[in-house]
Amino acid sequence: MQTPFEQTMNELFQKLEAAAKRRVEADIQITSNSAAIRALAGTCEDEEKKTGYLVQLDEICGKPGFKDVVFSTLKAHPKGLTPKEIRWWILMGKKMDL
Numbered sequence: 001m002q003t004p005f006e007q008t009m010n011e012l013f014q015k016l017e018a019a020a021k022r023r024v025e026a027d028i029q030i031t032s033n034s035a036a037i038r039a040l041a042g043t044c045e046d047e048e049k050k051t052g053y054l055v056q057l058d059e060i061c062g063k064p065g066f067k068d069v070v071f072s073t074l075k076a077h078p079k080g081l082t083p084k085e086i087r088w089w090i091l092m093g094k095k096m097d098l
Helices: 004-043 047-061 065-075 083-092
Strands: none
Touching: 004 047, 004 065, 065 083
């Protein structure tokens, strides 16, 4: 039998684990959708529209820093990546001009 304190702590840890899982899932969606938007915008022949798409993307997500780009790439690949693979994914996703 758990004490009220232990029960409260267990409930808080369960809520924290659920929130952390949702955050990871959201980060993966943000990363993949941002990469798709950036890639599709790159194919847009109308430079004004292309710039508008990229500005809108930056307004929603903010311009990521190097650390953010590396972390988001690693989060999208939970089995891990080598430094060369990280670089490749960053370049392929057009997340940052290295």
